[in-house]
Amino acid sequence: MSKQVRVRFAPSPTGALHIGGVRTALFNYLFAKKNNGIFYLRVEDTDQTRFVPGAEAYIMEALEWLGISPDETVGKNEKFGPYRQSERKELYQTYADQLINSGWAYYAFDTPEALKNLRNEQEAEGKTFIYNHTIREKLDTSLVISAEEVTKRIANGEHYVIRFKTPVDETLHLKDIIRGDVKFETSLLDDKVLFKSDGMPTYHLANIVDDHLMETSHVIRGEEWLPSMPLHILLYRAFGWDAPEFAHLPLILKPNGKGKLSKRDGEIGGFPVFPLDWKELKGFKGDGYLPDALINFLSMIGWNDGTEKEYFSLQELVEAFDLSRVHKAGARFDIEKAKSVNHHYLSNKSDSFLAEVFEPVLASKGIKISKDLNEKIMSLVKERLVLTTNIWDLTDFFFQAPTSYDEKASKNWKEETPALMQELISTLEYIDGFDSANIEAIVKDWLTKNEIGMGKVMQPFRLSLVGALKGPHLFDIVEIIGKEETISRIQKAISTL
Secondary structure, eight states: OOSOOEEEEOOOOSSSOOHHHHHHHHHHHHHHHHTTOEEEEOBOOOOGGGOOTTHHHHHHHHHHHHTOOOSBBTTBOOTTOOOBGGGGHHHHHHHHHHHHHTTSEEEEOOOHHHHHHHHHHHHHTTOOOOOSTTTGGGSSBTTTSOHHHHHHHHHTTOOOEEEEOOOSSOEEEEEETTTEEEEEEGGGSOOOEEEETTSOBOHHHHHHHHHHHTTOOEEEEEGGGGGGHHHHHHHHHHHTOOOOEEEEEOOEEOTTSSSBOOHHHHHHHTOOOSSSOBTTBOOTTTTTOOHHHHHHHHHTSSBOOSSSOOOOOHHHHHHHOOGGGBOSSOEEOOHHHHHHHHHHHHHTSOHHHHHHHHHHHHHHTTOOOOHHHHHHHHHHHGGGOSSGGGHHHHHHHHHSOOSSOOTTGGGGOOTTHHHHHHHHHHHHHTOSSOSHHHHHHHHHHHHHHTTOOHHHHHHHHHHHHHSSSOSSOHHHHHHHHHHHHHHHHHHHHHHHO
16 A cells, blocks of 8 residues: 555444444454554534534544544544534535536525425336436526526525536446445436535535545445445546545344344344443443453454454454455344353453452442452352343342242252251351361261262252352352351241242
8 A cells, every 4th residue: 555544434423323333433443553554533513403412422432432542533633623524614615616617516406395396297207206417407507597697596595505417328437345346327326415505515525525635545434335436436536536445344234134233123122232321222331241342243243354263352353354354245233142252251351350340339239348359259250241230140149148049949949958958057067167168078078978969958058048050169159158148048048948
């Protein structure tokens, strides 16, 4: 690559950042870092009617949490600032005028009512309405009215838009890094609106102007923008600029593989589709996912490095990433895979890290324990952790006696069980060194000498302490809750069961 790699993520602040947008940001970040380039974020807020307060801050916070913050953005290294399109308003008028003067664009004064009527007429005849070369010279445009009339109508404050004058009868052979050669017939394209009389550009004009002025080398974006590629390439031609290279990422599909993943799918399926919580909707962070796990999971939706390797650190992803390994076809969103990846990351975290995560949960329940004890408990449950929000469910029995007993597990409580549990209590009462290994050795010795089957005691013993047949090594639980609490719970089980 001859010039410096500069790629961008350009979201609109219209709400929470969808997980598809996060993956787009991630792939741009990885590509930039792999090529010693710059990853910048531009806020595309030209459509003020859809602006949502707090959305921009949410996007920034989400990328920071994920560890993929941009090198340049609003308020940070604004080499080509401003990085908020609404603050670049004056620029776009100049470039719109340039297209008018060069014959690549024209004024259109058609009213919404006139266009609606024309669309209805076309549809009544079984035709599809397209505002293009077939009708543009029959409508209320600067292509058919005099320059003087145009100037007068604009001066009178008449509503207008500036439309791109798409070339006729040309086949565009374009190159996409992921999809290879793609072909478009210009006669089938419509004349897109580039600029409105309120002084604001549409996405198409602002996007091209900013990508050029900000020296964007590669445009890596979602597949839904592929139909816009011919217009954008033609705009570069109209301005006499070199176009960046394009790469259109595959869609993230619904869990059933049918259609694009949406916010509604998350609501129905009960899984997050946003990185952070947004209003009443849970994000991956709030649901108990780690940022490095989410990064790893997203990287594998539509990309792989060609090996069987499943788990990558962010730096490993940077080193392995290549756009040529991105798939063309859409990739299915699998929440169970996301949980599996998160489980892997949690089980490999240090006990001290998990203890810090658990501390606020304990505090919310008014529980105070030492750092050492917290870490010990984490060491016992981490292999079972899927989400950080599961920690309390996996540890509650360390802090409170069961109030009920699993019905299925209670079937292990036989007629002879109370007597055996009473003998177990007598055995526990005389143990001095109340540590896991010593307790286990003494209890097993008692069982062996009295020829008592392990299952007859161990399952009721666990049920007494936990309320179910779950949890880490039984004698580790006994050591942590202590002799007095252990005996108390067994006595309660005897009286209850």
